[in-house]
Amino acid sequence: MIWLWGAVLFWVAAWGFNIWAAGQPFARQRLWRILIPALFGVTLMILWEGVVRGLQVAPVILPAPSAIGATMSRALPVLWADFVQTILKGALSGYVIGCGAAFLTAVAIDRSPFLQAGLLPIGNFVAALPIVGIAPILVMWFGFDWQSKAAVVVVMVFFPVLVNTVAGLAASERMQRDLMATWGASYWQGLFKLRLPAAMPFIFNGLKIATTLALIGAIVAEFFGSPIVGMGFRISTAVGKLSLDMVWAEIAVAALAGSVFYGLVAVVESAVTFWHPSQRGRT
Numbered sequence: 547m548i549w550l551w552g553a554v555l556f557w558v559a560a561w562g563f564n565i566w567a568a569g570q571p572f573a574r575q576r577l578w579r580i581l582i583p584a585l586f587g588v589t590l591m592i593l594w595e596g597v598v599r600g601l602q603v604a605p606v607i608l609p610a611p612s613a614i615g616a617t618m619s620r621a622l623p624v625l626w627a628d629f630v631q632t633i634l635k636g637a638l639s640g641y642v643i644g645c646g647a648a649f650l651t652a653v654a655i656d657r658s659p660f661l662q663a664g665l666l667p668i669g670n671f672v673a674a675l676p677i678v679g680i681a682p683i684l685v686m687w688f689g690f691d692w693q694s695k696a697a698v699v700v701v702m703v704f705f706p707v708l709v710n711t712v713a714g715l716a717a718s719e720r721m722q723r724d725l726m727a728t729w730g731a732s733y734w735q736g737l738f739k740l741r742l743p744a745a746m747p748f749i750f751n752g753l754k755i756a757t758t759l760a761l762i763g764a765i766v767a768e769f770f771g772s773p774i775v776g777m778g779f780r781i782s783t784a785v786g787k788l789s790l791d792m793v794w795a796e797i798a799v800a801a802l803a804g805s806v807f808y809g810l811v812a813v814v815e816s817a818v819t820f821w822h823p824s825q826r827g828r829t
Contacts, residue, residue: 552596560589609791614798617791624780625799632777633803635692637764640699645756648704649749652711653737666712673705677763682770695767695776702763703756710752714745750815757807761800 564586591611597603598610605613618625655661681698688694718741768778777796784792 554593554596556589556592556596560585564589606788606790609794613791614794618795618798621792621795625795627775628777628780628796629799629803631692631773631775632695632764632768633761633800636695636767636776637699637760639692640696640764641703641756641760643696644700644703644760645707645753647700648707648752649711651704652708652715655708655712656715656737662712666709669705669708672701675701677702677766681763681767685767685771690771690773694771695764698767699760699763702759706755706759707749707752710748710755711745714748715741717741717748718744746815746819750811750819753811754808754815757811758804761804761807765800 564582567582595610595612598608609617651665655665677698680701684697684701685694688697715737765778765781768776769782772779777800781793781796784790784796
């Protein structure tokens with residue numbers, strides 16, 4: 547029980563420090579915007595470790611973070627192979643294809659009222675389809691390798707990026723568009739010089755949402771067929787063997803990859819939309 551009470555006391559103290567630090571003026575600085583959530587995550591890990599050790603929870607029910615870390619270090623080659631198969635091949639390729647296709651479709655919809663009236667409802671219908679129903683069909687169509695996982699990711703990320711891009715292209719003010727027309731600007735000049743820059747905050751919102759959807763789609767698709775490598779394959783087989791430490795190790799790798807992926811998109815967003823009030827408030 548010493549582990550349990552020690553972890554609880556540390557968590558309470560760290561929680562109080564986080565509450566105090568978040569309300570201070572220096573909390574707006576970039577370093578502290580990283581340290582505060584990092585400290586919060588560390589306190590959760592310590593509390594998790596203390597609860598598992600203090601209550602003597604069986605590893606088959608909930609392994610301790612230290613056991614998960616030991617599994618990650620021991621199975622590093624396996625985790626790396628799964629990461630390459632699921633994230634780099636399936637999720638990343640599907641993300642690029644899906645987001646690119648959504649952007650081009652949004653421009654076509656903005657250009658054509660017919661597509662705006664007819665294609666958006668169809669996109670909404672496709673977005674409402676359950677992933678557990680689409681994934682096995684796409685696996686049968688594209689095979690068991692990463693191509694089928696990329697196809698599932700394309701389906702998942704297409705509609706959020708499409709909707710945000712269409713909304714962003716309509717975000718510029720009517721007076722600004724009239725002024726561009728008064729100057730004799732063509733549609734493409736108005737698009738690239740006015741409407742597309744104004745749409746960037748909307749587009750990046752869709753891209754950030756798509757980062758998490760891409761990982762979920764690629765991992766879920768592997769449950770319906772994959773070669774003997776991949777995060778979804780490893781999780782399903784580890785659950786069958788009651789190797790919960792390996793399951794949590796794969797979950798940790800996926801969470802870290804998703805956080806890095808999201809952070810990279812956010813960094814690009816801050817560089818592209820530095821003029822937006824939300825970005826100026828972060829400096």
